[in-house]
Structures are given as structure tokens and as C-alpha cells.
Amino acid sequence: MPRLHYLKAMNLALRDEMARDPAVFLMGEDINLALTNVATGLLSRFGPDRVVETPLSEQGFTNFATGAALTGRRPVVEYQIPFLLMLVLEQIVNQASRFSLMSGGRFRVPVTYLLPAAGWKPGWGAQHSDQPYPLFVHMGVKAVLPATPTDAYGLLTSAIRDDDPVLVFAPAAAHGVQEDVAFADLVPVPLGVGRVHRAGDDVTVVAVGHLVHDALAVAEDLADEVSVEVFDPRTLHPFDWPGLAASVERTGRLVVLDDSNRACGMAAEIVATAAEEMRLVAPPRRITRPDGAVLGGVPALDLAMQPNREQLAAAIRRVMK
Amino acid sequence: MEGNPTEDGHAQLYRTIRLIRRFEEHAIDLVRSGDIPGIHPCIGQEAAAAGVCAALRKDDVVLSNHRGHGHLLAKGCDPGRLMAELLGRVTGIGRGGGGSLHPADLDSGVYGATATVGHGAAIATGVGWALAKEGGDRVAVAFFGDGAVNQGALLESFNLASLWRVPVVLVCENNLYATTLAAGEGNAGSVIGRAEGFGIPASTVDGQDPVLVREAARQAVHRARTGGGPSVLELLTYRYEGHHTFELKTRLRYRDKAEVERWRERDPLRIQGERVRAEDRELIDAEVEATLEEAVRSALDSPAPDPTDPLRYLYADGLRTRGGVSYA
Numbered sequence: 001m002p003r004l005h006y007l008k009a010m011n012l013a014l015r016d017e018m019a020r021d022p023a024v025f026l027m028g029e030d031i032n033l034a035l036t037n038v039a040t041g042l043l044s045r046f047g048p049d050r051v052v053e054t055p056l057s058e059q060g061f062t063n064f065a066t067g068a069a070l071t072g073r074r075p076v077v078e079y080q081i082p083f084l085l086m087l088v089l090e091q092i093v094n095q096a097s098r099f100s101l102m103s104g105g106r107f108r109v110p111v112t113y114l115l116p117a118a119g120w121k122p123g124w125g126a127q128h129s130d131q132p133y134p135l136f137v138h139m140g141v142k143a144v145l146p147a148t149p150t151d152a153y154g155l156l157t158s159a160i161r162d163d164d165p166v167l168v169f170a171p172a173a174a175h176g177v178q179e180d181v182a183f184a185d186l187v188p189v190p191l192g193v194g195r196v197h198r199a200g201d202d203v204t205v206v207a208v209g210h211l212v213h214d215a216l217a218v219a220e221d222l223a224d225e226v227s228v229e230v231f232d233p234r235t236l237h238p239f240d241w242p243g244l245a246a247s248v249e250r251t252g253r254l255v256v257l258d259d260s261n262r263a264c265g266m267a268a269e270i271v272a273t274a275a276e277e278m279r280l281v282a283p284p285r286r287i288t289r290p291d292g293a294v295l296g297g298v299p300a301l302d303l304a305m306q307p308n309r310e311q312l313a314a315a316i317r318r319v320m321k
Numbered sequence: 322m323e324g325n326p327t328e329d330g331h332a333q334l335y336r337t338i339r340l341i342r343r344f345e346e347h348a349i350d351l352v353r354s355g356d357i358p359g360i361h362p363c364i365g366q367e368a369a370a371a372g373v374c375a376a377l378r379k380d381d382v383v384l385s386n387h388r389g390h391g392h393l394l395a396k397g398c399d400p401g402r403l404m405a406e407l408l409g410r411v412t413g414i415g416r417g418g419g420g421s422l423h424p425a426d427l428d429s430g431v432y433g434a435t436a437t438v439g440h441g442a443a444i445a446t447g448v449g450w451a452l453a454k455e456g457g458d459r460v461a462v463a464f465f466g467d468g469a470v471n472q473g474a475l476l477e478s479f480n481l482a483s484l485w486r487v488p489v490v491l492v493c494e495n496n497l498y499a500t501t502l503a504a505g506e507g508n509a510g511s512v513i514g515r516a517e518g519f520g521i522p523a524s525t526v527d528g529q530d531p532v533l534v535r536e537a538a539r540q541a542v543h544r545a546r547t548g549g550g551p552s553v554l555e556l557l558t559y560r561y562e563g564h565h566t567f568e569l570k571t572r573l574r575y576r577d578k579a580e581v582e583r584w585r586e587r588d589p590l591r592i593q594g595e596r597v598r599a600e601d602r603e604l605i606d607a608e609v610e611a612t613l614e615e616a617v618r619s620a621l622d623s624p625a626p627d628p629t630d631p632l633r634y635l636y637a638d639g640l641r642t643r644g645g646v647s648y649a
Contacts, residue, residue: 049454054481055480055481055484057477057480057481059443059473059474059477060443060446060474060477060478060480060481061443061477061481062443063440063443063444063446063447063474063478064443064444064446064447064450064478064481065447066444066447067384067432067443067444067445067446067447067448067449067450067451067461068447068448068450068451069447070432070433070444070447070448071382071432071447071448071451071452071455072451072455073451073454090437090440090474091440091443091474094437095435095437095440095444097635098423099425099433100634100635100636100637101418101632101634101635102415102418102419102423102425102433103414103415103418103419103425103427103433103634104413104414104415104416104417104418104419104634105416105418105633105634105637106414106415106425106427107425107427107432107433108637109637110637140635140642142636162637162638163637163638164636164637164638164640192640238640238642241643273647276647277647
């Protein structure tokens with residue numbers, strides 16, 4: 001069975017959707033040379049009208065994508081690093097995501113915003129390593145965070161087919177993940193449906209993005225003392241609250257492992273909702289980056305701010321007491 | 322509407338200007354009565370909307386801004402459904418979701434009105450690019466004000482439009498004030514200088530004369546239709562009212578009465594009215610009045626939206642988000 005790499009999965013999703021629907025096109029910086037590898041081979045196959053190399057003009061081309069989408073196209077906009085989203089909050093939140101409401105549902109803005117190097121790469125510096133997905137969840141923009149190659153393929157496919165703006169965060173730390181999978185079996189993964197990667201009875205660990213793999217490793221390490229269920233929401237907005245509730249209903253305990261900052265972060269929302277609405281027999285815990293986390297140019301300092309497996313193991317033991 | 326621009330269509334241009342003027346006066350009445358929260362009146366600027374839209378076809382696309390009622394009406398939006406939109410009624414062009422600030426009308430080809438000034442220009446550039454890729458010769462138009470020319474996002478759209486020869490007409494309605502800031506105190510250089518810096522043909526036009534505006538717009542639209550790429554038009558105009566109807570109460574002072582009076586002497590309604598026979602004018606005035614009385618009546622009679630489901634149209638797929646209160 002062929003090995004499917006995470007980045008190759010996104011490349012396949014783009015290729016398949018561009019072949020399936022002529023309205024789909026890719027635009028962004030340095031995509032002619034496929035600097036992030038997700039656009040590899042697309043220019044030669046689809047030509048410069050469908051693979052549109054842009055100048056360094058994020059605000060301009062993000063609004064441009066909105067206009068193309070209003071006209072019936074389905075743009076996929078690639079940003080190589082997530083901090084660029086800070087530049088285009090206005091264009092995504094205040095423009096693209098508001099057109100449906102402002103037009104009473106008559107206009108649609110089916111843009112996909114692809115972040116193929118989301119999150120942390122050691123030593124990339126304080127302006128290159130943010131993980132800003134909670135900002136968009138807070139503002140009501142759909143956002144997905146695939147952990148595996150099959151989910152990267154399936155969620156990117158669904159994002160492109162969705163009639164609303166959707167952000168696709170592909171954590172850099174997940175790029176090395178591979179799976180054995182027949183390419184013909186790759187299918188769209190619906191937005192808003194979580195995935196139980198590992199069933200367990202004692203504690204639900206919600207892990208997002210690349211942290212799913214850390215959660216699975218810790219669950220395996222602790223298998224002799226505690227039965228851990230690993231729940232990957234896959235979509236951050238809309239969130240699979242029923243899926244989480246079903247898991248927590250069985251385990252009664254919750255630990256959240258999340259790569260965003262602590263205050264108003266994704267973990268904060270998951271813990272708050274569980275505390276309000278679900279049956280918990282122990283106080284929930286969260287493991288996140290620190291408040292105001294800014295990753296710098298020193299890998300050792302960067303690493304000190306990353307959620308890690310030891311913290312997760314300690315939190316699991318704590319909620320079991 | 323084709324033909325000699327100095328002779329044809331005078332009655333139609335007059336009707337459009339009259340319609341916009343009286344629509345806004347009715348809307349201001351409804352602001353005073355508390356039925357509409359507030360509007361950004363374009364009274365005084367009607368020739369810009371009327372002249373530019375007279376150069377467009379129905380299937381061309383307009384991106385408007387916060388001062389957009391005139392653009393919509395000139396593009397052919399139904400006045401009753403626009404008034405219903407201002408009143409937040411379900412019969413409005415956006416089912417009340419856009420209001421006065423963000424009216425969008427699929428039927429007349431106005432793809433929306435963005436209030437973050439200048440950003441509509443980049444959206445229009447994307448629209449124009451996509452229209453060109455479809456084939457055919459449709460064009461896109463963006464309206465923005467003199468304040469918008471200091472937005473980096475607007476200048477990015479100039480670059481993209483010129484670089485990719487996008488069929489878009491970028492129209493600056495220079496009414497001399499960005500809210501209260503005089504253009505001379507906010508804008509270094511000139512509007513058309515910005516355009517020329519990006520290699521875009523640009524011209525400055527008397528925005529109070531709808532015939533001159535229409536002629537300039539026809540040239541720009543022709544260039545766009547025939548593959549010549551973008552143009553920038555700077556229309557010198559003026560708003561007689563405040564930036565927003567809140568000025569009815571605040572009585573902000575940032576311009577001379579004498580200045581307002583000087584511009585009133587260059588009133589587009591009068592300029593164009595003089596090109597139409599008095600008896601035709603009276604017929605048009607009566608027809609516009611009847612249209613607007615019916616528009617206001619039907620809009621006020623329309624049902625209000627359901628307050629239990631305010632975000633019904635936030636998502637194209639009908640997704641309903643969680644409420645702000647949890648009792649579970």
C-alpha cells in the first residue's frame with residue numbers, strides 16, 4: 001500500500017479539486033516554484049490562469065479572492081506562514097465572512113485559506129510561528145486543523161467545496177506524518193465531525209493538529225494505569241460538540257492539549273463548554289502555550305513554550321486522582 | 322443609451338438623479354422618525370453614480386461603499402426593496418442583513434458595499450479578473466472616496482489591476498472630506514498621481530455634471546471591455562449633508578456654510594434639469610414621487626426579521642452557531 005505524506009495529501013486534494021471543478025484556482029506567493037510543496041506540479045498541469053502567482057500583497061489578493069468568489073470562482077489562497085493572517089484579518093473576517101449575512105444569503109464567498117506551515121518551526125523567530133486559529137473561531141470563521149494525511153486530504157477537499165470561507169491550518173509539526181493508504185480510497189471529510197483516534201474509558205484527551213500524535217503516544221505509554229480516549233475535533237469551527245459530549249459522557253474526565261495561547265484560546269473554549277454542559281467528575285485541565293506566547297529565534301526557548309507529553313501525562317494523572 | 326453623449330439620455334440621467342435625491346430625502350425623514358438607525362447621505366453627489374452607471378450594462382458589476390444608495394439606484398436596484406433594506410425588513414435586497422451600510426443586490430449587479438474604505442476596490446479587481454476569465458466583455462466598477470486613497474489596501478488593488486490588466490474602473494468620488502478631515506489635510510500628492518504611479522490611465526472630471534461623468538466613464542468602460550485594463554476616474558463632487566445623519570444632532574462644524582452654498586450652486590439636479598424640457602421634468606418628478614411613495618409604503622408594511630434567529634444567513638450552508646447563553 002502506498003505511503004501518503006501529509007504535504008502530498010494536500011497537493012493531491014488541490015490537484016483533484018482543480019481537475020474536478022474548473023472554478024477552483026490557487027493563488028499566493030511563490031507558488032509557481034511550489035515553495036511549500038503543496039503546489040508541486042499544479043502550474044504545469046493547470047497553467048497560470050489557475051495557479052496565480054501573486055506579488056507580496058496579502059491584503060490586496062485576499063480581497064481579490066473574495067471578489068473572484070463572489071463572481072463564482074472557488075479560490076484557494078495560500079499563505080506560507082500564519083502570521084500573515086494578522087495582515088488579512090480584515091479581509092477574511094470583516095469582508096469575506098460577512099457577505100452572506102449582509103446579502104441575506106444571496107452571495108457566497110467560497111474561499112479556502114491554506115496555511116501549509118502553521119505553528120512552530122524551531123528558530124523561525126517571533127513573527128513566523130504563531131498559531132492564530134482561535135482568532136478566527138472567535139470571529140465565527142470556519143477553520144480546520146488536520147492531524148493526519150487522510151484528514152488533510154479530506155478536510156482540504158471539503159473546505160474547497162464549502163460555500164463559506166474556510167481556513168485550513170496544516171501544522172508544520174505534522175508535515176512528517178505518513179500513512180499507508182490507497183490513494184483511490186481518499187475521500188472528503190465533512191467539516192464539523194470529530195474523530196476518536198483511540199477509544200478509552202477513563203479520560204478524554206482532546207488534542208488538535210499535530211498534538212494528536214503526542215496524545216496517542218502518551219495514551220499508549222500510560223495504557224497500564226489509565227484508559228485514555230483521544231478525540232480529535234478536526235474542525236475547530238463548527239466544533240463537534242455532540243462528539244465531545246458523547247466521549248465525556250463515558251469518561252467523565254477531560255484534558256485538552258492545544259497549540260494556541262492559553263487566554264481565550266481553543267482549549268479555554270473546550271474546557272468552558274464541557275464545564276457548563278457536560279458531566280465531569282473531576283475538574284478539567286488544559287495544556288497550551290503560555291499567555292502571549294511569542295516564539296523566538298532560540299530553539300531551546302521556543303521548545304519551553306510548546307505543550308509537551310510530560311505535561312499531558314501529568315494532567316491525565318491529575319484528573320484521575 | 323448609446324449615441325452622442327451631449328444629446329442623448331438627458332431625461333434618463335435627470336430621472337436617476339431625481340430618484341436618488343428624493344430617495345435619500347425620504348430616508349432622512351425615516352431617520353428623523355426613528356425608523357432607520359442612520360444613513361450616510363449622498364445628496365449632492367448624485368451625478369457621479371448616475372453618470373458612471375449610465376455607462377454600464379446591466380450585467381456589469383459594481384462594488385459600492387458606505388455611501389452607496391445612489392450607486393444601487395443608478396445601477397437599477399428596486400427603490401422599494403432598497404428602502405426595505407434600510408428599514409431592516411425581510412423584503413429588503415439583503416433581507417435586512419446589509420442595511421444602509423452594506424446593501425448588496427444580486428439583481429442589479431451590486432455585489433456589496435464595504436465600509437472599510439477602499440477595500441471594495443480590491444474586491445472589484447477580483448471580480449473584474451474573474452469576469453475576464455469567463456470570457457465576454459463584462460467589467461467591474463469600484464466606488465470609493467477621497468479618504469480611501471490613503472489606504473494601503475486600495476493601492477494594492479491598483480497594483481494588481483494594472484499588473485494583470487483587469488477590466489475594472491476605479492472611481493474616486495472626491496467629496497473633499499474623509500468624515501471630517503479635509504482632503505487637503507489628509508492626502509499628499511494627488512489621486513490621479515497615485516494611479517499614474519501604477520501605470521493606470523487616470524483623469525479628473527467635474528463630478529457635478531452627469532454628462533461629463535458619463536462621457537469619462539464610457540471611455541474607461543470601453544478601455545476595460547476591449548482589453549485595455551483598468552482606469553481611475555476622480556470625480557470632483559460634494560455632499561451637502563453630513564458624513565452621517567448623526568450630524569443632524571451633533572452639528573459638527575468642519576466646513577464653511579459658504580463652501581456648502583458654493584457647491585449647491587453646482588447642483589447636479591439643477592444642471593441636468595436644465596437639459597430637460599420643463600414639462601418632461603414635471604412628468605419625471607411626478608413619476609419618481611409616486612414610485613418613492615409606494616417604495617416607502619411597501620417597505621414600512623413589510624415584516625421585520627425574526628429576532629430569535631439573527632444569524633440565519635451568516636453561513637451559506639445554513640449553519641446555526643451556538644447561542645450566547647448556555648443553560649444546559
